[in-house]
Amino acid sequence: CPTPRKTLLRWLKIRAMKINDIPTRTITPVAGIRAVDIIDQTALPHALRTVRLTTLDDAAHAIRSMQVRGAPLIGVTAAYGVALALAQHDDEATLLAAVRTLAATRPTAVNLHWALARMQAHLAALAAPSAGRRADAAWQEAAAIAEEDVEQCRRIGCHGFDLLRPVAEKRGRLELMTHCNAGWLATVDFGTALAPIYAAFDAGVDVHVWVSETRPRNQGLLTAWELKQHGVPHTLIADNAAGQLLSQGNVDAVIVGADRIAANADVANKIGTYLKALAAREAGVPFYVAAPRSTIDFRCPDGNSIPIEERNGDELRVVPGVDTSGLAGSIRQIPADEAVANPAFDVTPAKWISAIVTERGSCPATAAGLHNLYPEARHA
Numbered sequence: 001c002p003t004p005r006k007t008l009l010r011w012l013k014i015r016a017m018k019i020n021d022i023p024t025r026t027i028t029p030v031a032g033i034r035a036v037d038i039i040d041q042t043a044l045p046h047a048l049r050t051v052r053l054t055t056l057d058d059a060a061h062a063i064r065s066m067q068v069r070g071a072p073l074i075g076v077t078a079a080y081g082v083a084l085a086l087a088q089h090d091d092e093a094t095l096l097a098a099v100r101t102l103a104a105t106r107p108t109a110v111n112l113h114w115a116l117a118r119m120q121a122h123l124a125a126l127a128a129p130s131a132g133r134r135a136d137a138a139w140q141e142a143a144a145i146a147e148e149d150v151e152q153c154r155r156i157g158c159h160g161f162d163l164l165r166p167v168a169e170k171r172g173r174l175e176l177m178t179h180c181n182a183g184w185l186a187t188v189d190f191g192t193a194l195a196p197i198y199a200a201f202d203a204g205v206d207v208h209v210w211v212s213e214t215r216p217r218n219q220g221l222l223t224a225w226e227l228k229q230h231g232v233p234h235t236l237i238a239d240n241a242a243g244q245l246l247s248q249g250n251v252d253a254v255i256v257g258a259d260r261i262a263a264n265a266d267v268a269n270k271i272g273t274y275l276k277a278l279a280a281r282e283a284g285v286p287f288y289v290a291a292p293r294s295t296i297d298f299r300c301p302d303g304n305s306i307p308i309e310e311r312n313g314d315e316l317r318v319v320p321g322v323d324t325s326g327l328a329g330s331i332r333q334i335p336a337d338e339a340v341a342n343p344a345f346d347v348t349p350a351k352w353i354s355a356i357v358t359e360r361g362s363c364p365a366t367a368a369g370l371h372n373l374y375p376e377a378r379h380a
Contacts, residue, residue: 034087045225056085063105070186075111079142086135110260152292152359153190160196173206180270181222182257192290209234243279258291265350265365266303274346286354303347
């Protein structure tokens, strides 16, 4: 961590983010058996529910249905999905089938494909399986990917806070805006875009966060939920209120996560990110993107080459929630035969991004900037 502040160094030693003051991770191996427990994010913010994954199909469904979401967490869940498959049948055919099944679940988040490629390369290098050797190795590698994600997010928190600290010291406070959910719910722990916010808050900075609802999936509600759990002051806003707040000078910086960063530093993120970047640019407000190495796709030349997932139109037509008695349900706000478009992501041009923050530090949003942080990628 580049800052000597004792409070921030203490933050680096935190074991996990908390729910009701209990350290909690989004995905946790179950002791004694080959299974993992996840937080079912489709139940949040109205209910906290865990789901146990014991099979490849369980893992694929969790990713596809967005019980787990956020690019880093999708990658970790996919890694465990491979391990769960091999726990049933420890052979090459099962490995290849598991990779194919999981790769088809979500096209845009490159962390998914990064994690599957890493698992396949690691396991293919082993000799023919004997007495579960490959299954054991798969479980260990998935756990390693999860732990690396945690430490990368810690470091993103440090480096992101380093960017925000001069503003905090000058103004005595921080007014930040984010979009979608790129907190600890989108990773194994700590988060990407929210990690610098947590680091600043835990260092004693007066922080307030403007949280966009992020329709149609309303992942902003997840951001509001986890900020509340940690005690960070925040205000939930309609997506369309962001431009007004930015133009009036109510925001010091916008910080978002990413589902894929192309080699030229164009960024794919949840739909609506493009509009916030455009408004921030017009208002002269810094626009930061926070993501780990696994989100950077050096094989993808630019944003035009990033596949954009088109999701089911009922995500737009039907609104889930709870009724006045607290029972979960849904309301159809658009007729079933109404034609709708539901792209899940958009692409923000690199020229609108003030900096990209990774576990290795921050850099300009350029191909050169990314390669300076990851020189080994030039030869990959």
